[in-house]
Amino acid sequence: MDTPSFYTVSSGASSVTDDYPLTPPTPSTHDTSKSSFHISDIGSFAESLQDAANQAFPNRGRSRYHTVNVCLIRWAEDELNIKPELDLLHDTFSHLYGFNTEIWLIPSTASQIQLTSMTCTFLQKFDEEGNLFIVYYGGHGTINSARQNQWWCTQSPDSPFVDWSAIQTLFGTARSDVLILLDCCAAASSAAGMGTGTMEAIAACGWETRAPPPGEYSFTHTLIEVLEEWAGKPSFSAAMLHTEVLFVLKQKRPERGRDGRVLEWCATPVHWVYTGDPKARGIEISSLKGERVVGKMVGREREDGGVGMGMRSTAWVDAMDLDDEDVLVNPLTDVRPSGEYRVPHVLISIALEGDQGTLDAASCRRWLGDFPALVKYATVEGVYKSYSTLLTLSVPLTIWDLLPDHPACSFIGYITTPNKYKLPLRSGINSPYGGRGSFSSMYSRPMLARARKPDGKLRSADSSYGSDGGESEGSDGEVEDWAGYVLVFFV
Numbered sequence: 001m002d003t004p005s006f007y008t009v010s011s012g013a014s015s016v017t018d019d020y021p022l023t024p025p026t027p028s029t030h031d032t033s034k035s036s037f038h039i040s041d042i043g044s045f046a047e048s049l050q051d052a053a054n055q056a057f058p059n060r061g062r063s064r065y066h067t068v069n070v071c072l073i074r075w076a077e078d079e080l081n082i083k084p085e086l087d088l089l090h091d092t093f094s095h096l097y098g099f100n101t102e103i104w105l106i107p108s109t110a111s112q113i114q115l116t117s118m119t120c121t122f123l124q125k126f127d128e129e130g131n132l133f134i135v136y137y138g139g140h141g142t143i144n145s146a147r148q149n150q151w152w153c154t155q156s157p158d159s160p161f162v163d164w165s166a167i168q169t170l171f172g173t174a175r176s177d178v179l180i181l182l183d184c185c186a187a188a189s190s191a192a193g194m195g196t197g198t199m200e201a202i203a204a205c206g207w208e209t210r211a212p213p214p215g216e217y218s219f220t221h222t223l224i225e226v227l228e229e230w231a232g233k234p235s236f237s238a239a240m241l242h243t244e245v246l247f248v249l250k251q252k253r254p255e256r257g258r259d260g261r262v263l264e265w266c267a268t269p270v271h272w273v274y275t276g277d278p279k280a281r282g283i284e285i286s287s288l289k290g291e292r293v294v295g296k297m298v299g300r301e302r303e304d305g306g307v308g309m310g311m312r313s314t315a316w317v318d319a320m321d322l323d324d325e326d327v328l329v330n331p332l333t334d335v336r337p338s339g340e341y342r343v344p345h346v347l348i349s350i351a352l353e354g355d356q357g358t359l360d361a362a363s364c365r366r367w368l369g370d371f372p373a374l375v376k377y378a379t380v381e382g383v384y385k386s387y388s389t390l391l392t393l394s395v396p397l398t399i400w401d402l403l404p405d406h407p408a409c410s411f412i413g414y415i416t417t418p419n420k421y422k423l424p425l426r427s428g429i430n431s432p433y434g435g436r437g438s439f440s441s442m443y444s445r446p447m448l449a450r451a452r453k454p455d456g457k458l459r460s461a462d463s464s465y466g467s468d469g470g471e472s473e474g475s476d477g478e479v480e481d482w483a484g485y486v487l488v489f490f491v
Helices: 042-056 083-096 111-126 164-172 219-230 238-251 291-303 361-368 372-377
Strands: 067-075 100-106 131-138 140-143 149-152 161-163 177-183 199-203 270-273 345-352 379-385 389-396 409-415
Touching (some): 042 238, 067 111, 083 219, 100 111, 111 131, 111 161, 111 164, 131 164, 149 164, 161 164, 177 219, 219 238, 238 270
Antiparallel strands (some): 199 270, 345 389, 345 409, 379 389
């Protein structure tokens, strides 16, 4: 099987290849630029963690929006054959969710003017408090010299194009909340929201990566699949939607080419929060139709050729389970029989100011136990005495999507299992659980704690990362393929 085409274009060239990246790669192996940044204390991070969890898992059970208006955008000259998937997405939003859904075709002449006019008319007609806008685009994309996203009609150097950043700025002035869905290459944009509403984005890929074309491995195909299966569920956040789309994409086994090499066709979707107000609520999605009606329609959609897969593994977490003291296993840190997390996680490091106290096992356990949010929403993988204090933690992807951006909090990698190799403590202190333990073993026991009352903190993070490696087939706890693992070394 041949490798499918990946489409991207750049200013002044017909295509971008690996030999000619848009910008030189930034060296990162010896990047110490963030080493001087610190968080004042672990308590402030725990508060942000709690706030992110509150936004990530809405427990209203119904939509908080009175109306939802959707515009699905593609070029009238449909070089990539976006139409079939876009039509299915239209039916999903319109029929299963009851959203007012429009399809916009960008003309090849006066493209920017025409799209701007359609956007202004849309905003004037529907923008109001209690409304959600969903903006989708499928097609070619690139980054211009100002590192702003552009949408191109074709791969030709003289192709018509529009500046997405200008259109996004218009939506950024809205009173409504805005969810942006981008299925194009180089989907990132630096434009920020300026209105009173919340603006979030989920994109098929990051800054200078390529999105798969329409088909089983595309972002849109998987988005439709998830939306169909979740149509009858209670209200879910955009961060939950991003987590599930990533989870489903990574479950799709890569194909092999004619030469036997594994072809990684699935790009990694990314999530951004553009909202300027750190206390704004996250975007929620819920069908405006009754649950019974939705259930019947989902079944009919699948019989008629919908893309849903039926019963499969899911990263769905019921918000009610997080606050139920009778639940013995934390659904966010629970693992499957294969040893993998039920919810994808990320590994992060946090630098704290100064000496946070003695770091023997017992005192460290008591110190971290003062912060229920850490026990409930994160696993402390390690605590290290540095020139300050350094922590490594694993956090559910859904919560990490909504953590505030801070230079002292660094992304290490995506992980799908708990720590495979636990280093013994060098202090000689015995673990309270018996024997010579590790810091991670002290927090590996599933626990739930009553959360403290949230008071609103910073949010927003760029969840992109620079590797799309295939998943390892080993699931018996033995490290067989190191390419599928995140290793943390301290040299």
